[in-house]
Amino acid sequence: MALSSYSTINHHHLPAAAHSRLAPRATYRITATVEEPAIKSHNRSSSAINIPATLSNLLHLNTKHHTNSGTTTASVNNNPTLTLENFDRRTPTYSPKEDISSLCTEIHRSADWSHLLSPLHPWLRREILKYGEFSQSTYDAFDSNPFSQYGGSCLYGRHRLFEKIGLLRHGYDVTKYLYAMSHVDLPIWLERSLHAEAWSRDSNWMGYVAVSGDEESCRIGCRDIAVAWRGTVMPAEWLEDIQGKLETIESNNDSDIKVEHGFHSLYTSKNETTRYNKLSASEQVMNEIKRLVRFYQEKGEKVSITITGHSLGGALALLNAYEAASALPSVPVSVISFGAPRVGNEAFGDRLKELGVKVLRMVIKQDVVPKMPGILFNEGIKMVEKVTGTLEWVYTHVGVELGLNVRTSPYLKNCIDFAGFHNLEIYLHLVDGYMNSKSGFRCEAKRDVALINKASGMLREEIGIPPCWHQTANSGLMCNSYGRWVMPNRVPEDIPSPYRDGQMNYIVSAISVAVQEAAQAWLLQDLDAIHLQVVSPDDILMLERVTGNDDHEE
Amino acid sequence: MALSSYSTINHHHLPAAAHSRLAPRATYRITATVEEPAIKSHNRSSSAINIPATLSNLLHLNTKHHTNSGTTTASVNNNPTLTLENFDRRTPTYSPKEDISSLCTEIHRSADWSHLLSPLHPWLRREILKYGEFSQSTYDAFDSNPFSQYGGSCLYGRHRLFEKIGLLRHGYDVTKYLYAMSHVDLPIWLERSLHAEAWSRDSNWMGYVAVSGDEESCRIGCRDIAVAWRGTVMPAEWLEDIQGKLETIESNNDSDIKVEHGFHSLYTSKNETTRYNKLSASEQVMNEIKRLVRFYQEKGEKVSITITGHSLGGALALLNAYEAASALPSVPVSVISFGAPRVGNEAFGDRLKELGVKVLRMVIKQDVVPKMPGILFNEGIKMVEKVTGTLEWVYTHVGVELGLNVRTSPYLKNCIDFAGFHNLEIYLHLVDGYMNSKSGFRCEAKRDVALINKASGMLREEIGIPPCWHQTANSGLMCNSYGRWVMPNRVPEDIPSPYRDGQMNYIVSAISVAVQEAAQAWLLQDLDAIHLQVVSPDDILMLERVTGNDDHEE
Missing domain, CATH: 3.40.50.1820 (Alpha/Beta hydrolase fold, catalytic domain)
Structure with missing residues (x-):
C-alpha cells in the first residue's frame, strides 16, 4: 500500500427509521378506552433539543461549508450527512491495527x-x-x-x-x-x-x-x-x-x-x-x-x-x-x-x-x-x-x-475557552478528525467524542455528555x-514504596549482598565501605531483583 | 427512666499511644549499614498538619472554654479532651435504639x-x-x-x-x-x-x-x-x-x-x-x-x-x-x-x-x-x-x-459561608452535638462528621475529608x-413509569376491571362510560394492585 493512500472507508449511513430509538415516544393517559394520544406539542418545551435532527443539520451544514470551500477530499463527500449514529454507541472506538x-x-x-x-x-x-x-x-x-x-x-x-x-x-x-x-x-x-x-x-x-x-x-x-x-x-x-x-x-x-x-x-x-x-x-x-x-x-x-x-x-x-x-x-x-x-x-x-x-x-x-x-x-x-x-x-x-483547528470539528462548541483549547483530549480528537491542512473533519473518525468532555466543557451540549x-x-x-x-x-x-516493617531487615541485608554483587559486575562509583548511597542505575536494577518493587522509589 | 435524664455515656479515652497509627513514621534511606534516620524536620513542611495534636488542642481549648462559662452539664466534663479517636473510623455512627x-x-x-x-x-x-x-x-x-x-x-x-x-x-x-x-x-x-x-x-x-x-x-x-x-x-x-x-x-x-x-x-x-x-x-x-x-x-x-x-x-x-x-x-x-x-x-x-x-x-x-x-x-x-x-x-x-449555633462545633470551620450555614447535614451534625441552649458540643456525638462535607466545605481541613x-x-x-x-x-x-409495550394491553384491560371493582367498592366521582380520568385515590390503589408500579405516575 502506498504511503499517501487512505485505508478503505466503510460508511454506515443508517436510514431515518434507525433513529426511532431516539425519536420522541408517545406517553399514554390511562383511559378506559384503549387510547394512546401523542404527547402534546407544547409539552416538548423549546428548551428540549431533538438530538438527531439538530446534529444532523449541524453536521450537514458543516459539511456543506467544506464542500463549498472546494478543498474537501473525495473521502469526505461520500457520506456528506453524518448522523448521531456515526459516533454513537454501536461502533468500536478504533480500527484494526495494520502491520507497519x-x-x-x-x-x-x-x-x-x-x-x-x-x-x-x-x-x-x-x-x-x-x-x-x-x-x-x-x-x-x-x-x-x-x-x-x-x-x-x-x-x-x-x-x-x-x-x-x-x-x-x-x-x-x-x-x-x-x-x-x-x-x-x-x-x-x-x-x-x-x-x-x-x-x-x-x-x-x-x-x-x-x-x-x-x-x-x-x-x-x-x-x-x-x-x-x-x-x-x-x-x-x-x-x-x-x-x-x-x-x-x-x-x-x-x-x-x-x-x-x-x-x-x-x-x-x-x-x-x-x-x-x-x-x-x-x-x-x-x-x-x-x-x-x-x-x-x-x-x-x-x-x-x-x-x-x-x-x-x-x-x-x-x-x-x-x-x-x-x-x-x-x-x-x-x-x-x-x-x-x-x-x-x-x-x-x-x-x-x-x-x-x-x-x-x-x-x-x-x-x-x-x-x-x-x-x-x-x-x-x-x-x-x-x-x-x-x-x-x-x-x-x-x-x-x-x-x-478547533473550528473544523462539528462536535466542539464555538466558544472562547483557553483551557479547553489547550486540553489534550481536544488535541487527540482533532488529530482523529484531521485530513489535511485545508479540509474539515473526517467523517470516519472513530474516537469516542465523549472523551472531549473528560476535563473540559468543549463538547456540544446536544450530544448529551x-x-x-x-x-x-x-x-x-x-x-x-x-x-x-x-x-x-x-x-x-498501588502504594508508592510501602513501608514494610517485617521486610525491612530482609531488604537491608539483601541490599548489602546485591551491592557487593553489583560492585563486582559493574563499576560502582559511589561505593563507600561505611555508607553507600544508592545512586547508580545498576543498584536500582539489583534492588528490583531483590524487592520486586523499584517502581516508585530511587 | 425520667424524661429529662440522659442515657448512660461511656467514654473511651484512649492513651496517647493509641495515636501511633497517626503519628509521623520514619522513612528510611537505603544505606549499607542498617540505619533508619527519622525524617528531617524541614521535610515536614509547615503546611502539613499534625492531625492528632492540632485537633486535640482545638477540642481541649473548646471544652475548657465551656467549663469556664460554668454552664456545662456534668456529662461533658467526664472526658474533657476529645481525641480524633472519638469520631474516627472505629465506632459505629449511632447508638442502639431504645423502646420509646x-x-x-x-x-x-x-x-x-x-x-x-x-x-x-x-x-x-x-x-x-x-x-x-x-x-x-x-x-x-x-x-x-x-x-x-x-x-x-x-x-x-x-x-x-x-x-x-x-x-x-x-x-x-x-x-x-x-x-x-x-x-x-x-x-x-x-x-x-x-x-x-x-x-x-x-x-x-x-x-x-x-x-x-x-x-x-x-x-x-x-x-x-x-x-x-x-x-x-x-x-x-x-x-x-x-x-x-x-x-x-x-x-x-x-x-x-x-x-x-x-x-x-x-x-x-x-x-x-x-x-x-x-x-x-x-x-x-x-x-x-x-x-x-x-x-x-x-x-x-x-x-x-x-x-x-x-x-x-x-x-x-x-x-x-x-x-x-x-x-x-x-x-x-x-x-x-x-x-x-x-x-x-x-x-x-x-x-x-x-x-x-x-x-x-x-x-x-x-x-x-x-x-x-x-x-x-x-x-x-x-x-x-x-x-x-x-x-x-x-x-x-x-x-x-x-x-x-455553628460556633459550638469544634469540627466546623470558623468561616462565613451562607450556603454552609443552611446545609442540612450541618443541621444534623449540630443536632447530634446539641446539649442545651447554653452549652457546647456533646463529646459523645457519634454521627459521622465526614457527612458535613457531603455538599459543603464546612468541615475543618485537619480532618482530611x-x-x-x-x-x-x-x-x-x-x-x-x-x-x-x-x-x-x-x-x-428505577425508571419512573417505564413505557412497557408488551404490558400495555394487559394493563389497560386490567384497569377496566379494576375500575369496575373500585366503582362498586367505593364511590367513584369521575367515572365516565367512555373516558375515565384516573384521579381518585381509590383508582391509584387499584392500579397499584394491578400493576405494582404506581410509584411515579398519577
Missing part, C-alpha cells in the same frame, strides 16, 4: 515527516494517537486529591497502570516511574498532599518509561522505548510565571545552547534528603532508557526511543530527547508533543537537528501555550498579548508542526463497616 | 416540646435525626444531572430508596412518591433534563410518603406516617425571588389565613396535560395519607403523621401539616423542620395551634433562610439586610424552635462494550 513494520525506517528515521502529514497518513495518525494516549494517561492516573495520603503520586502501581487506564491494547509494558522535585524554581503547579502522613513532601509523579511488547514490536518493526511526561492540565498557573530566562543546558561548559530555566530546573533538580528524588528526573529517565537500550541491543534487536508529552510535558520531552540523542547516537529518537511551549534558543534547535531528533508537534491554532515564551498573560488568562521585546525570536520551535465528567465516586471516600466515610487505603500494589 | 413507646403520647401529643429541649432528651434527638435523615435522603437520591434522561426524578424506585440511601435501619417503607410542577410561580430552582427523551418536562420529584414497619411501630408506640419534602440545597436562587406575597390558603373562602404565594403555588399546582402532575403535590400527598390512615385505623392501630423537610421542604411540610390536620382531626400531626423559612401570617400560625399541629423547628443562628421572608438579599447573598417594612411581622414562625465529596463516578457515564462513554439506562425498577 515496513515503514519503521520511514517513520522513525527519515529526515522529515512532512510528506505524511497532508493528507495525514492513517498509520501515522494511529501512532500519534497511541503516544497521545500515553500522554493522556499521565493525567488520568494522577492522584490530584490533596486529601489523599498519596496526593501527587500515580493512582496505580506500574504493573497495573495500563490495565487500569484501558491502554493494554497498545501492547506496551511500563518499566519505570519517573519523579520530579516539587521544590524547583517553577510556579506552584505541583500537587502536594495535605495528609499528615503524605507519601512524599518533595516529589511528584511525572510519567513513565514503557517498552513495546513482542507483538507490538513486531508490528511496528522495532523495540520501541516510549517515555511519557506529565504536563499541566490548566496552563494559566505556571504559564504566567514562566520567566523566559535562558540558561545553558550543559552544566560544565559555556555552550551557546540554552533552554528555559524553569523547564530545565524541573528536569534536573534532585536532593539527597528526599525519598524519590535522590536522582533527578533526567537521571531517572536516562538510566532506564540506557538500561533498556543495552538490554535489547544485546539481544540484537532494533531499538527506537519515542518521547511524548503535552504542554509542560512536551517541553520535558524535548529536553529528554536532547539528552537521549546525545548519549545514544545509535538509536533513533523521536518526540511526539501536544501543545508544547518553546523550550530553547536557535542553537538548541540546530543541535537537535544535528543529533537527528525527529520532532512532530501537534499545535492547535487557538491554543496559546505553544506561543510561549513570547506572549504574556494579562489578568489571568483573559487577555493575551505579545511581548514587545524579542522573546519570541529568542525561543525557537523545532521539528514539524501538525496544525489543528456532562462537562468535566472525569471524577471519582464520592471523591474517593468509601463507607467502612462502621458506617463512616473514610479515605480508604490503597491496595498494596 | 411509653413516650409516644408525650412526644406526639403533649402541648409543647420545650421541656424535652434543654437539655435535649436523647430519645427526642434520635427521632429528630431520623426525620432529618428522611429529609436529607430527598437530596441524596435526587437526580440533578441535566444530561440524564431522568434529570429531576428520584434516582431509585421507591422500593429500593432506603436500601440504596442506607436508611433501612429506620424501619420504614416508602409507599408513594410525590411530584410537583416545575412551571409554577417560583424561581428556577427546579431541575429540568436537557435530554431529548426526558422522563418529564413538567415535574420534579419532591419527596415521598413512608410508613413505619411493624417493629419500628412497636418501638415508637404508633404507626407513623412520615412525609419527607425535598427543599433546595442552595438558597440564593429562590430566596432572592420570594415575593413575600400573601394569599389565602382556602381557595373557596375569604379566610384571613394567608400563606406565601410561591410556596402555595408549588404545593397546589397541577395540569391535566402532564404525566406526573394531573394531581397537585397537595392532592398526591393527602390521598396517600388518607389511604394509609384509613387502612391502619381500620386495623385498630394508633396512627401518627410526621412531616419533615429542610428549607423550602420545611415550608411545604407546614402547608401539608395544615391540610392533614384539617382533614384528619383524629390523628396527631407533627412537623420536624430544618432551616425553614416563614410560611404564613399570624392567623395561619394560630390556626395550626388550634388544629393541634406540633411544630419543632431546627434553626441555625447563622442561617439566613429562617429569617425569610423579612430580609432581603443584596448582590446575591453577599449582603443581607432587614426589610424596612413590616414583612417580618406579617410572616410568623410557628411552634417550638431548637436554636443551633475533601469538600463537597458527594459525586457520582464519572458523572454517571459508563464505558460500554464498544469502548464508548455513555449515560447508561437505569435499571427498570
Whole structure:
C-alpha cells in the first residue's frame, strides 16, 4: 500500500427509521378506552433539543461549508450527512491495527515527516494517537486529591497502570516511574498532599518509561522505548510565571545552547534528603532508557526511543530527547508533543537537528501555550498579548508542526475557552478528525467524542455528555463497616514504596549482598565501605531483583 | 427512666499511644549499614498538619472554654479532651435504639416540646435525626444531572430508596412518591433534563410518603406516617425571588389565613396535560395519607403523621401539616423542620395551634433562610439586610424552635459561608452535638462528621475529608462494550413509569376491571362510560394492585 493512500472507508449511513430509538415516544393517559394520544406539542418545551435532527443539520451544514470551500477530499463527500449514529454507541472506538513494520525506517528515521502529514497518513495518525494516549494517561492516573495520603503520586502501581487506564491494547509494558522535585524554581503547579502522613513532601509523579511488547514490536518493526511526561492540565498557573530566562543546558561548559530555566530546573533538580528524588528526573529517565537500550541491543534487536508529552510535558520531552540523542547516537529518537511551549534558543534547535531528533508537534491554532515564551498573560488568562521585546525570536520551535483547528470539528462548541483549547483530549480528537491542512473533519473518525468532555466543557451540549465528567465516586471516600466515610487505603500494589516493617531487615541485608554483587559486575562509583548511597542505575536494577518493587522509589 | 435524664455515656479515652497509627513514621534511606534516620524536620513542611495534636488542642481549648462559662452539664466534663479517636473510623455512627413507646403520647401529643429541649432528651434527638435523615435522603437520591434522561426524578424506585440511601435501619417503607410542577410561580430552582427523551418536562420529584414497619411501630408506640419534602440545597436562587406575597390558603373562602404565594403555588399546582402532575403535590400527598390512615385505623392501630423537610421542604411540610390536620382531626400531626423559612401570617400560625399541629423547628443562628421572608438579599447573598417594612411581622414562625449555633462545633470551620450555614447535614451534625441552649458540643456525638462535607466545605481541613465529596463516578457515564462513554439506562425498577409495550394491553384491560371493582367498592366521582380520568385515590390503589408500579405516575 502506498504511503499517501487512505485505508478503505466503510460508511454506515443508517436510514431515518434507525433513529426511532431516539425519536420522541408517545406517553399514554390511562383511559378506559384503549387510547394512546401523542404527547402534546407544547409539552416538548423549546428548551428540549431533538438530538438527531439538530446534529444532523449541524453536521450537514458543516459539511456543506467544506464542500463549498472546494478543498474537501473525495473521502469526505461520500457520506456528506453524518448522523448521531456515526459516533454513537454501536461502533468500536478504533480500527484494526495494520502491520507497519515496513515503514519503521520511514517513520522513525527519515529526515522529515512532512510528506505524511497532508493528507495525514492513517498509520501515522494511529501512532500519534497511541503516544497521545500515553500522554493522556499521565493525567488520568494522577492522584490530584490533596486529601489523599498519596496526593501527587500515580493512582496505580506500574504493573497495573495500563490495565487500569484501558491502554493494554497498545501492547506496551511500563518499566519505570519517573519523579520530579516539587521544590524547583517553577510556579506552584505541583500537587502536594495535605495528609499528615503524605507519601512524599518533595516529589511528584511525572510519567513513565514503557517498552513495546513482542507483538507490538513486531508490528511496528522495532523495540520501541516510549517515555511519557506529565504536563499541566490548566496552563494559566505556571504559564504566567514562566520567566523566559535562558540558561545553558550543559552544566560544565559555556555552550551557546540554552533552554528555559524553569523547564530545565524541573528536569534536573534532585536532593539527597528526599525519598524519590535522590536522582533527578533526567537521571531517572536516562538510566532506564540506557538500561533498556543495552538490554535489547544485546539481544540484537532494533531499538527506537519515542518521547511524548503535552504542554509542560512536551517541553520535558524535548529536553529528554536532547539528552537521549546525545548519549545514544545509535538509536533513533523521536518526540511526539501536544501543545508544547518553546523550550530553547536557535542553537538548541540546530543541535537537535544535528543529533537527528525527529520532532512532530501537534499545535492547535487557538491554543496559546505553544506561543510561549513570547506572549504574556494579562489578568489571568483573559487577555493575551505579545511581548514587545524579542522573546519570541529568542525561543525557537523545532521539528514539524501538525496544525489543528478547533473550528473544523462539528462536535466542539464555538466558544472562547483557553483551557479547553489547550486540553489534550481536544488535541487527540482533532488529530482523529484531521485530513489535511485545508479540509474539515473526517467523517470516519472513530474516537469516542465523549472523551472531549473528560476535563473540559468543549463538547456540544446536544450530544448529551456532562462537562468535566472525569471524577471519582464520592471523591474517593468509601463507607467502612462502621458506617463512616473514610479515605480508604490503597491496595498494596498501588502504594508508592510501602513501608514494610517485617521486610525491612530482609531488604537491608539483601541490599548489602546485591551491592557487593553489583560492585563486582559493574563499576560502582559511589561505593563507600561505611555508607553507600544508592545512586547508580545498576543498584536500582539489583534492588528490583531483590524487592520486586523499584517502581516508585530511587 | 425520667424524661429529662440522659442515657448512660461511656467514654473511651484512649492513651496517647493509641495515636501511633497517626503519628509521623520514619522513612528510611537505603544505606549499607542498617540505619533508619527519622525524617528531617524541614521535610515536614509547615503546611502539613499534625492531625492528632492540632485537633486535640482545638477540642481541649473548646471544652475548657465551656467549663469556664460554668454552664456545662456534668456529662461533658467526664472526658474533657476529645481525641480524633472519638469520631474516627472505629465506632459505629449511632447508638442502639431504645423502646420509646411509653413516650409516644408525650412526644406526639403533649402541648409543647420545650421541656424535652434543654437539655435535649436523647430519645427526642434520635427521632429528630431520623426525620432529618428522611429529609436529607430527598437530596441524596435526587437526580440533578441535566444530561440524564431522568434529570429531576428520584434516582431509585421507591422500593429500593432506603436500601440504596442506607436508611433501612429506620424501619420504614416508602409507599408513594410525590411530584410537583416545575412551571409554577417560583424561581428556577427546579431541575429540568436537557435530554431529548426526558422522563418529564413538567415535574420534579419532591419527596415521598413512608410508613413505619411493624417493629419500628412497636418501638415508637404508633404507626407513623412520615412525609419527607425535598427543599433546595442552595438558597440564593429562590430566596432572592420570594415575593413575600400573601394569599389565602382556602381557595373557596375569604379566610384571613394567608400563606406565601410561591410556596402555595408549588404545593397546589397541577395540569391535566402532564404525566406526573394531573394531581397537585397537595392532592398526591393527602390521598396517600388518607389511604394509609384509613387502612391502619381500620386495623385498630394508633396512627401518627410526621412531616419533615429542610428549607423550602420545611415550608411545604407546614402547608401539608395544615391540610392533614384539617382533614384528619383524629390523628396527631407533627412537623420536624430544618432551616425553614416563614410560611404564613399570624392567623395561619394560630390556626395550626388550634388544629393541634406540633411544630419543632431546627434553626441555625447563622442561617439566613429562617429569617425569610423579612430580609432581603443584596448582590446575591453577599449582603443581607432587614426589610424596612413590616414583612417580618406579617410572616410568623410557628411552634417550638431548637436554636443551633455553628460556633459550638469544634469540627466546623470558623468561616462565613451562607450556603454552609443552611446545609442540612450541618443541621444534623449540630443536632447530634446539641446539649442545651447554653452549652457546647456533646463529646459523645457519634454521627459521622465526614457527612458535613457531603455538599459543603464546612468541615475543618485537619480532618482530611475533601469538600463537597458527594459525586457520582464519572458523572454517571459508563464505558460500554464498544469502548464508548455513555449515560447508561437505569435499571427498570428505577425508571419512573417505564413505557412497557408488551404490558400495555394487559394493563389497560386490567384497569377496566379494576375500575369496575373500585366503582362498586367505593364511590367513584369521575367515572365516565367512555373516558375515565384516573384521579381518585381509590383508582391509584387499584392500579397499584394491578400493576405494582404506581410509584411515579398519577
